Structures are given as structure tokens and as C-alpha cells.
Amino acid sequence: MAAARAYIDALVSHDASAVPLAPDAVRYEMGLKTGRSGAHIARSLERGPQFRVIEGVRDVTAWREGETVRTRYAIDTTVLGVNLVVAQVTEEFEVRGDAAIHRIDARIRPRPGPVFRRRGRGRKG
Secondary structure: OHHHHHHHHHHHHOOOOOOOEEEEEEEEEOOEEEEOOHHHHHHHHHHOHHHHOEEEEEEEEEEEEOOEEEEEEEEEEEEOOEEEEEEEEEEEEEEOOOOOEEEEEEEEEEEEOHHHOOOOOOOOO
16 A cells, blocks of 8 residues: 555655656556556656646545555645646556556546635535
8 A cells, every 4th residue: 555655645746756666567547548657657747747736635545455456535736826626536556566556547537626616506515
């Protein structure tokens, strides 16, 4: 579980140095391959524009099922200090006996951040 937590922490810190990624690690987001190697995933965490907007992670839950660590959490994204989107993330990490992440599968459900919510309209939550 430490490997998955290091990855989630790197989403906010943009420092992937503590994330144990296997050289042949891959990442899939909504079924599309978004990471082709451990080095590519690390570079994306540190410099990728899709990760640079992540301001915070909260409500993290994690559990292990064999070699799979399953996580659920919320991310807050900001641009110029404005919280635009809150996303619910479900991620599965394949962490083998070497304690390195070999595969990440992410499902992301974005919803408008507080700046777009109007009082008394739309769904709650």
C-alpha cells in the first residue's frame, strides 16, 4: 500500500522520486494508455500539465487484494487559484513482490468545482 500512497502523494507534490515504479510500468486512464514506462509516468507526475493542476487529494481509502491495491479518493484541481473541478478517482495499482508499481488503472469522474455550483440548482454533492 505504501507504493500506491507514494503515487497519490506525488500527484500533489509533483515529486515522483519516492514512487516505486517498475521500468516497464504502464498506466491506463479510462481504458486509454497514458503511461508507457516507469520513467514516462514519473515525468508526467512531475511535469505533465494534466497533473500540474492538482491542488489537493482528500478522502483517501485504500485496501489490498493480492497484488492489487485499490484506492478511492477525491482530487481538487485549481487554475489561477480557482477550484474548477473536483474529481472522484478510483485507481488500481498492480504492486508485485518487488514492491514496485507495474500497472495503474484509473477511472475518473469529474464534477464541477465550487466556482461553478449555483445555490439551489442541480445535484447535491
